[in-house]
Amino acid sequence: MISIEWLGVATFRLTIGDMVVLLDTYMDREPGAPQTGISTSDIDRADFILVGHSHFDHLGGCDRVARNTGATIIGSHETVRLMRDLEIPEEQCVAVAGGERYRLSEDVLVTIFPSQHSCIWATTKGADEICLGEQGMTLQDRNAVLQRRFARRQGDQSDAARIISAYPRPRGEGGPLAYLIDTPEGRIFWKDTSGHWTGILRDIRPDVALLAAAGRGNIDGEPIQGSLSQFMAREVDLLRPRRVVLSHHDDYLPTPSPRKHADTVDPVRAELARQHPGVELVDLAYLEPFAPLGGLR
Numbered sequence: 140m141i142s143i144e145w146l147g148v149a150t151f152r153l154t155i156g157d158m159v160v161l162l163d164t165y166m167d168r169e170p171g172a173p174q175t176g177i178s179t180s181d182i183d184r185a186d187f188i189l190v191g192h193s194h195f196d197h198l199g200g201c202d203r204v205a206r207n208t209g210a211t212i213i214g215s216h217e218t219v220r221l222m223r224d225l226e227i228p229e230e231q232c233v234a235v236a237g238g239e240r241y242r243l244s245e246d247v248l249v250t251i252f253p254s255q256h257s258c259i260w261a262t263t264k265g266a267d268e269i270c271l272g273e274q275g276m277t278l279q280d281r282n283a284v285l286q287r288r289f290a291r292r293q294g295d296q297s298d299a300a301r302i303i304s305a306y307p308r309p310r311g312e313g314g315p316l317a318y319l320i321d322t323p324e325g326r327i328f329w330k331d332t333s334g335h336w337t338g339i340l341r342d343i344r345p346d347v348a349l350l351a352a353a354g355r356g357n358i359d360g361e362p363i364q365g366s367l368s369q370f371m372a373r374e375v376d377l378l379r380p381r382r383v384v385l386s387h388h389d390d391y392l393p394t395p396s397p398r399k400h401a402d403t404v405d406p407v408r409a410e411l412a413r414q415h416p417g418v419e420l421v422d423l424a425y426l427e428p429f430a431p432l433g434g435l436r
């Protein structure tokens with residue numbers, strides 16, 4: 140029996156028989172932020188932690204879960220470096236870059252792929268609003284935009300600004316990864332930010348895709364010339380799953396937060412219905428157990 144629970148942002152708890160696999164670990168939110176009803180101190184069992192990338196809203200809490208459960212962390216070299224800084228033993232960490240296969244149990248195999256982060260330097264609007272331009276920028280151009288934004292935030296006294304600014308990220312997201320989990324019941328694909336390499340995604344054929352819907356979509360290193368909803372439809376077009384479980388569309392920072400749950404779900408649902416009417420879109424409530432592969436075979 141396979142089940143998932145959404146723990147907020149792109150964090151899921153995946154249970155496969157008696158094995159527990161956490162996909163990201165961010166659940167300890169600031170006071171004043173909408174809460175999910177679970178914290179890392181409630182996670183008493185985990186065998187593995189797969190980390191999509193090392194931003195705080197994904198990797199946050201990983202050291203606590205690893206310490207409490209003894210789970211093996213699989214993530215980028217930057218993720219492993221940050222965990223080592225927090226004194227997680229080297230033997231509890233597996234550094235990957237994409238291109239590896241890792242056996243989680245006798246009948247569960249995970250394949251790791253290099254991926255892309257959403258374009259945090261580029262203009263982001265509502266999920267159904269078209270964004271254009273900002274292509275061909277150098278890394279220096281992108282960093283300059285981020286620095287200007289950071290400087291503006293210095294004067295912003297809101298809790299949300301304080302949390303984002305407080306988190307050190309000299310090496311950014313550390314190289315995003317995507318994971319394909321092969322189980323006896325079917326194939327589960329998970330990715331925790333809105334970006335991809337076309338040539339990689341189009342050869343993966345999962346039964347169900349857990350996809351992050353947030354920000355300006357990244358296609359092969361460039362911002363989508365279109366909306367977030369169109370980006371999500373494109374990921375479905377490349378992956379061809381039968382079911383999509385949405386994540387990262389929730390509001391996880393203290394008010395005023397830029398995110399509003401339904402503002403993303405409804406446009407994505409409408410776009411998928413237009414372009415991929417046979418694909419089921421699942422929008423889970425926090426902690427609601429769901430059989431991701433149920434009824435697909």
Ligand SMILES: [Zn+2]
Nearest residue numbers: 192194312332
């Ligand atoms: Zn991120």
